[in-house]
Amino acid sequence: MSAIKLYVPRDSAALALGADDTAATLAAEAARRGVAIELVRNGSRGLFWLEPLVEVQTAQGRVAYGPVAAEDVAALFDTLLAGAEHPLCHGLTDDIPYLKQQERLTFARVGITDPLSLADYQAHEGFAGLRKALALSSSDIVQTVLDSGLRGRGGAAFPAGIKWRTVAQAQAAQKYVVCNADEGDSGTFSDRMVLEDDPYMLIEGMTIAGLAVGASEGYIYIRSEYPHAVAVMNQAIALATAAGFLGDDILGSGRAFRLQVRKAAGAYVCGEETAMLESIEGKRGVVRAKPPLPALAGLFGQPTVINNVITLATVPVILARGAAFYAGYGMGRSRGTLPFQLAGNLQYGGLVEKAFGLTLRELLHDFGGGSATGRPIRAVQVGGPLGAYLPESQFDTPLDYEAFAALGAVVGHGGVVAFDDRVDMAEQARYAMEFCAIESCGKCTPCRIGSTRGVEVIQRIQQNENRPQQIHLLRDLCDTMLHGSLCAMGGMTPYPVLSALNHFPEDFGANDAAE
Amino acid sequence: MTTQQDLARTQVQAILQAHQQQAGALLPILHAVQDTLGYIPDWAVADIAQAQNQSRAEVHGVITFYHHFRTSPPAAHTLQICQAEACQARGSRELTAHAEQALGCSLHGRSGDIGLEPVYCLGLCATGPNIQLDDKMLSRVDAGKLDRVLAGLKEAS
Numbered sequence: 001m002s003a004i005k006l007y008v009p010r011d012s013a014a015l016a017l018g019a020d021d022t023a024a025t026l027a028a029e030a031a032r033r034g035v036a037i038e039l040v041r042n043g044s045r046g047l048f049w050l051e052p053l054v055e056v057q058t059a060q061g062r063v064a065y066g067p068v069a070a071e072d073v074a075a076l077f078d079t080l081l082a083g084a085e086h087p088l089c090h091g092l093t094d095d096i097p098y099l100k101q102q103e104r105l106t107f108a109r110v111g112i113t114d115p116l117s118l119a120d121y122q123a124h125e126g127f128a129g130l131r132k133a134l135a136l137s138s139s140d141i142v143q144t145v146l147d148s149g150l151r152g153r154g155g156a157a158f159p160a161g162i163k164w165r166t167v168a169q170a171q172a173a174q175k176y177v178v179c180n181a182d183e184g185d186s187g188t189f190s191d192r193m194v195l196e197d198d199p200y201m202l203i204e205g206m207t208i209a210g211l212a213v214g215a216s217e218g219y220i221y222i223r224s225e226y227p228h229a230v231a232v233m234n235q236a237i238a239l240a241t242a243a244g245f246l247g248d249d250i251l252g253s254g255r256a257f258r259l260q261v262r263k264a265a266g267a268y269v270c271g272e273e274t275a276m277l278e279s280i281e282g283k284r285g286v287v288r289a290k291p292p293l294p295a296l297a298g299l300f301g302q303p304t305v306i307n308n309v310i311t312l313a314t315v316p317v318i319l320a321r322g323a324a325f326y327a328g329y330g331m332g333r334s335r336g337t338l339p340f341q342l343a344g345n346l347q348y349g350g351l352v353e354k355a356f357g358l359t360l361r362e363l364l365h366d367f368g369g370g371s372a373t374g375r376p377i378r379a380v381q382v383g384g385p386l387g388a389y390l391p392e393s394q395f396d397t398p399l400d401y402e403a404f405a406a407l408g409a410v411v412g413h414g415g416v417v418a419f420d421d422r423v424d425m426a427e428q429a430r431y432a433m434e435f436c437a438i439e440s441c442g443k444c445t446p447c448r449i450g451s452t453r454g455v456e457v458i459q460r461i462q463q464n465e466n467r468p469q470q471i472h473l474l475r476d477l478c479d480t481m482l483h484g485s486l487c488a489m490g491g492m493t494p495y496p497v498l499s500a501l502n503h504f505p506e507d508f509g510a511n512d513a514a515e
Numbered sequence: 516m517t518t519q520q521d522l523a524r525t526q527v528q529a530i531l532q533a534h535q536q537q538a539g540a541l542l543p544i545l546h547a548v549q550d551t552l553g554y555i556p557d558w559a560v561a562d563i564a565q566a567q568n569q570s571r572a573e574v575h576g577v578i579t580f581y582h583h584f585r586t587s588p589p590a591a592h593t594l595q596i597c598q599a600e601a602c603q604a605r606g607s608r609e610l611t612a613h614a615e616q617a618l619g620c621s622l623h624g625r626s627g628d629i630g631l632e633p634v635y636c637l638g639l640c641a642t643g644p645n646i647q648l649d650d651k652m653l654s655r656v657d658a659g660k661l662d663r664v665l666a667g668l669k670e671a672s
Binding site for chain 1: 538539540541542543545546567576577580581582583584597599600601602603604605634635636637638639640641642643645650652653654655
C-alpha cells in the first residue's frame with residue numbers, strides 16, 4: 001500500500017487551535033501502526049470552526065476531517081484503515097458548501113498548496129502572471145491593471161492602476177514598491193493568510209508592480225504581532241531568489257527586483273501609508289502631510305507604489321487570466337472579488353471570497369450561520385476599528401464601496417465583526433475613542449486631544465451627567481475630528497462612534513431621558 | 516556583572532556592525548537588540564545613536580513611540596490578551612477580568628514571573644478570545660482554559 005497523503009495546516013489560526021499537536025500525533029500514530037504517511041503542512045482553507053482540519057488524499061479528491069484534536073487521531077486512523085465513516089468527516093473538501101459557494105480568485109490556492117513549495121505553486125498557475133508581464137511593456141501592464149478595475153483593498157479603494165501610472169510616469173533613478181502588511185484592524189486576517197499560506201503570490205504581484213513602474217526594490221512591512229507571517233515571507237523570499245524569481249535577473253529577463261521584509265513594532269497608525277514610510281525609514285511612525293503624494297515622493301523621498309497585501313496578491317491572477325476576466329465579477333464600480341473575513345460572534349467564522357454585490361445578511365447568515373451564541377445579531381462592525389456599526393435594518397445593503405459610503409459606512413478591508421444582543425454600544429463607542437487615544441501618532445490636535453476628550457464625554461454620557469448636553473458635545477467633537485484630522489485614524493474614529501449613537505440611541509440613555 | 520554587560524555590549528556592537536549599510540536601519544536594530552537582550556537597555560541607546568549618527572533623543576523617541584519595544588527586562592513569561600473588537604464580541608472583556616483576578620494584577624502589571632499585557636489583534640478573529648503566552652498563540656480561550664494554562668506554567672516553573 002502506498003503512503004497515505006495527509007494535510008494538516010500550518011496557518012496561525014490552525015496552530016492556535018492545536019494543529020502542531022495534531023500533526024505530531026498523526027506522525028507518531030502512523031509510526032506506531034507501521035503505516036506509511038506523507039504529511040503536508042498546507043495553508044488553511046479558512047474554515048476556522050473546523051480547524052485543525054485534516055485532509056486525506058483519496059482517488060476522488062481530498063476528504064476533510066475536522067476539527068481533529070490530538071486525542072481524535074487514533075480513532076481517525078481506525079476508520080481510515082477500515083474505510084469506515086467517521087463523525088468528524090465532512091466529505092470532499094471542495095464540496096463543503098461554505099467553500100463551494102465562494103468565488104476564490106485571489107485565494108484560489110490558499111489552503112491547497114504547501115506555502116513554501118515552488119513546485120506546488122507553479123503546478124497551480126503560479127508565476128503565470130509574471131511570465132505574461134515579462135512579455136508586456138510597462139504601460140501595457142499598467143493598462144491591464146487599470147482595465148481590471150482593481151481598487152486598493154486596504155480600505156481606501158483607490159484605483160490601483162491610476163496609482164501605478166503616476167509612479168510609472170515619475171522620473172527618478174530609484175523607485176520602490178512597498179507592501180502594506182500592517183494588518184492591524186480587528187476582524188481582519190486575509191493579509192495574514194496570504195503571507196503565511198501563499199507567500200509566492202505576493203512576491204509575484206510585487207514583482208509585476210516593479211516591472212510596471214520601473215522599481216527594482218520592494219519592501220513588505222509586516223506587523224510584529226504576525227511572527228509566523230514574518231518567518232514564512234523571509235523563507236519564501238530566500239527560496240524565490242535562489243530559484244531566479246527575484247534578484248538581479250528575473251527568469252533570465254535581465255530585469256531586477258529585490259525584496260525585503262521590515263518588521264513593524266506594534267503601532268496601529270503605521271498602517272497609514274505615510275506613517276509606514278516613516279517607520280521603514282527608521283523613524284517614529286508619524287503621519288506625513290499630503291501632498292506630496294507618496295507616488296511622487298514616497299520612501300526615502302522617491303516615487304513609491306504603496307498597496308495592501310490583497311491588492312498586490314490579486315495582480316497575478318489579473319495578468320494570468322486577463323483584465324476582462326477579473327472585471328467580469330462584481331457590481332457597479334466595485335469590480336472583482338473581495339476576501340471577506342467573518343469574525344467575532346459568528347457560528348462559522350472564516351474567509352469568504354465573493355464577488356462584490358452580495359448582501360451583509362448573506363454573509364452573516366448563509367455563510368456565518370448566525371451568531372455563535374445563538375442570540376440575535378444586534379450590531380456588525382464592517383471595515384475594522386474605524387468602520388461603522390451597522391444595525392439589523394441595514395443588513396440587506398450590498399457589499400459595494402459606494403453602497404456602504406452612502407450609509408456613512410465603509411467596506412474597508414472586508415472585515416466583518418458580529419456582536420449579539422448583549423453588546424453595549426455606548427461602551428463600544430467609548431472603546432473606539434480609547435483605541436484612538438492609545439494609537440494616535442500625536443501629530444494633529446483633533447486626533448490626539450479629541451480622542452481623549454471623546455473618552456471623557458462618552459463616560460459622562462454613560463454616567464448620565466448632563467446627557468443631552470454631552471451628546472451635543474460628542475457630535476461637535478466628532479465633526480471636528482472628521483474634518484480636521486490629518487489621516488483616517490482621527491478622521492474615521494467618528495464612524496463607529498456616530499453610528500453607535502445614531503443607530504443605538506437607547507444605549508446612550510435615549511429612553512431614560514424621556515422619564 | 517561587568518562581564519555580563521561586556522558580553523551584552525559586544526552583542527550590541529555586532530548588531531550595529533551588521534546593519535551599518537542598511538537604509539533606515541533603526542527599527543531592525545532595535546528589534547535585534549530586544550530579541551538578543553530581552554529589552555533595550557539605557558546604555559545601548561547611546562551606542563545605537565552614535566552608530567546611526569543620530570541624537571540619543573531621536574533614538575529614545577523612536578523606542579518610546581512603538582508599543583513593542585521595552586526599556587526594562589520583561590517578566591519570565593508574558594501573557595497577552597487580545598482587547599480588540601472581534602475578541603470583545605466573543606468574551607475577551609470577561610476573560611481579561613478573570614485573568615486580572617486570577618493573577619492579582621491589572622493589564623500592564625506583573626504577578627510573580629508573569630507579565631499581563633494587552634494586545635490589539637493577533638489576526639485570529641474568527642476563533643477568539645485569543646491570547647498569546649510567550650510565543651505561543653491560543654484560540655477559543657475561556658476562563659477554564661486560561662486557568663489550565665496558568666496552572667501549567669506554575670507546574671513547569
